[in-house]
Every structure is written in C-alpha cells, then in structure tokens.
Amino acid sequence: MPIYLQLMEQVKHAIETGALRPGEQLPSLRPLAEELVINPNTVAKAYRELAHQGVIELRQGAGAFVTDKAPTQDDAEKLKAAKVLVAQGIKRLRGRGITDDEIRRLVEAELNQSGGQKS
Amino acid sequence: MPIYLQLMEQVKHAIETGALRPGEQLPSLRPLAEELVINPNTVAKAYRELAHQGVIELRQGAGAFVTDKAPTQDDAEKLKAAKVLVAQGIKRLRGRGITDDEIRRLVEAELNQSGGQKS
DNA sequence: ATTACTGTATTATCTCAGTAATACAGTGCT
DNA sequence: AGCACTGTATTACTGAGATAATACAGTAAT
Structure with a gap:
C-alpha cells in the first residue's frame, strides 16, 4: 500500500x-x-x-x-457499521459462488456507472 | 483496462x-x-x-x-442477480454517507482479509 | 521425416503510479 | 526589510504491470 x-x-x-x-x-x-x-x-x-x-x-x-467538517467519532461508528454491511454482502455473494475477482469487477463497475468519479 | x-x-x-x-x-x-x-x-x-x-x-x-466446467448461461443469470445485490448494497452505503472511495477500500479490505487471494 | 500448424518461454520496450530532488512562492514574526 | 518558517510546482527517477519481438517446443497430418 x-x-x-x-x-x-x-x-x-x-x-x-x-x-x-x-x-x-x-x-x-x-x-x-x-x-x-x-x-x-x-x-x-x-x-x-x-x-x-x-x-x-x-x-x-x-x-x-x-476542517470543521472533518470525520468525527460518529463517522467512525458509521464506517464500522458500513464495514459490517460490506462483510455481510460479500459473504452472501461468495455463498452464491461469485468469485472475489468478479466481486471486485461488479463493485467497480457499479461505482463507475452510477455517478462515479475516481477522486 | x-x-x-x-x-x-x-x-x-x-x-x-x-x-x-x-x-x-x-x-x-x-x-x-x-x-x-x-x-x-x-x-x-x-x-x-x-x-x-x-x-x-x-x-x-x-x-x-x-472446458466442461466453463461458465454456463445459468452462471450468467447468477452474475446478473449478483449485480443487483451489489447495486443495492452500494446504494445503501451511499445513503449512509459513505463515499465511493471508502466503499472501494472497505470492499478491498474485506476481500483481502477473509481468505482473499488476488488470482 | 517433413511440414504447417499449435502453445510456451525469454527478453526487451513502453507506460504509469509512486516517490524523490530541487527550486519557487506565500505568511508571519522580529 | 529580513528571516525562518509554511505549502506549491516542476522535473526526474524507479518499479511494476502490460505489451511487443523473437526464438523454442509440442502435435498432427501427410
């Protein structure tokens, strides 16, 4: 990284x-x-x-x-909750036989499509 | 690409x-x-x-x-269903104020952690 | 065995993100 | 003004992935 x-x-x-x-x-x-x-x-x-x-x-x-609008402790909580959501979602996808590479591609495609900009 | x-x-x-x-x-x-x-x-x-x-x-x-175990039309259906799941998941995450970059990072972290190998 | 086709291996070139080296420009204090 | 500190901009270096050039090796037909 x-x-x-x-x-x-x-x-x-x-x-x-x-x-x-x-x-x-x-x-x-x-x-x-x-x-x-x-x-x-x-x-x-x-x-x-x-x-x-x-x-x-x-x-x-x-x-x-x-900044004033920097990430707060609340935001950290939100992120933690989001992490759980993501973990669950990935678990379900894997359970359906979707490979990790396919998951990556699906996510990337979805993000790029619906109003996506790679800051 | x-x-x-x-x-x-x-x-x-x-x-x-x-x-x-x-x-x-x-x-x-x-x-x-x-x-x-x-x-x-x-x-x-x-x-x-x-x-x-x-x-x-x-x-x-x-x-x-x-190969015999190449992706079939059924697999294509599965992938389509998976795409919907991913789209929903991302929509929910965005709704909670999670940015696209954070989504990318969460997904990547989750994949790399739980038995992840970048084929 | 030869021929004409297959995929395989090795090495070099190109490209780009990340990093580094260095010079530039704005702030604020004395 | 002068100085010592800030961030900014430009350019070059480096490493890794993608692509290209070329030679190697297996297969199957005649």
Whole structure:
C-alpha cells in the first residue's frame, strides 16, 4: 500500500479518535517527513488529497489545519457499521459462488456507472 | 483496462451466450491476434489466465478448448442477480454517507482479509 | 521425416503510479 | 526589510504491470 495512503489513514484516524481536533494545526511537511523518514513530497501528496476530501485545509505559508467538517467519532461508528454491511454482502455473494475477482469487477463497475468519479 | 482482460471477458461472454460451447476449440493465438490487431503474446496471456481459472484448457501444439466446467448461461443469470445485490448494497452505503472511495477500500479490505487471494 | 500448424518461454520496450530532488512562492514574526 | 518558517510546482527517477519481438517446443497430418 502506497505510503501517502497510509499517512492519510493515520491522519483520519487521529482526527476520529480526537487526537487531532478541528481547527488544530497538523505537523508541517518537512518535520513530519523527517520523522517518518519519507520524502516531504509524499506528505504533501497525502495532505493535498486530504484537503481535496475536505478533511483538512491547506494555507500556503501558514500550514495545514483540520476542517470543521472533518470525520468525527460518529463517522467512525458509521464506517464500522458500513464495514459490517460490506462483510455481510460479500459473504452472501461468495455463498452464491461469485468469485472475489468478479466481486471486485461488479463493485467497480457499479461505482463507475452510477455517478462515479475516481477522486 | 488492459487488453488481455477485455479479451478474457469477451471469451467468457461468448461461452455464456453459447457462441462457444464446451469442448469446442477457440481461435488460435496468431490468427486471432492478427484479426484483433494485437500481439499474440497478449492473446496468450488472456488464454493462460482463462486456463488458470479453469474456463479453458490449453494443449501445446493442439490448441485451446472450452472446458466442461466453463461458465454456463445459468452462471450468467447468477452474475446478473449478483449485480443487483451489489447495486443495492452500494446504494445503501451511499445513503449512509459513505463515499465511493471508502466503499472501494472497505470492499478491498474485506476481500483481502477473509481468505482473499488476488488470482 | 517433413511440414504447417499449435502453445510456451525469454527478453526487451513502453507506460504509469509512486516517490524523490530541487527550486519557487506565500505568511508571519522580529 | 529580513528571516525562518509554511505549502506549491516542476522535473526526474524507479518499479511494476502490460505489451511487443523473437526464438523454442509440442502435435498432427501427410
């Protein structure tokens, strides 16, 4: 799994658990990159994506800040419930003899069709 | 979408619709490649994958043949039903405010976890 | 045995996502 | 203004998957 995606998850998780709160400033690119022993551009990409998702806000020269509409603890609950739904759905599909590859293709097709955009 | 995957789909579809029947020989690599204006190796890859999935059987020097346990018209029906299930599931998830990217990640995580292998 | 067809194997090329290196530009404090 | 910090943009490197070029090996008919 790409580094920048892992970082995005960690940030989201930190927000969901309250370790990072709306309005609060995130660690800036270079220090964080150095701490994680990765390239600043990789952090930048993660931040850019998070900003595009509305989770954080980037202000050039100032820093990166958690948005008001960032994922809350409630959202984490929702996601957990969704995870159960997905697990059940996949179990049913498998029970009907649908292979994993076919499941992947069906999901992808459905997402791309009905108003789908790969952010 | 990779050419060899598209070709795999076409072959499966041909089998499901009865255009190609169990035991019947598929067009051989080079003629088919020439007709589709693609490289024979690409056809070979598609055939190899299909053989790995048990859909067809490859006999060196002889040709490629549809297997007995290839996908039937019934399987096509099943897949259609599965498609409906997936569509419903995704609709529900979206209704709960889950984004498409999150759906993708949930599905992938679930598949990889519970006995998942990316054939 | 030869011939003309099959699929197979090996190696090289192309493409693209992810990452890295480096220079650019905005903020805010003194 | 100057400085030390922010994020941004451009360009290059790298690795993996897809495709291509070419040579190899098995089959079946004559």
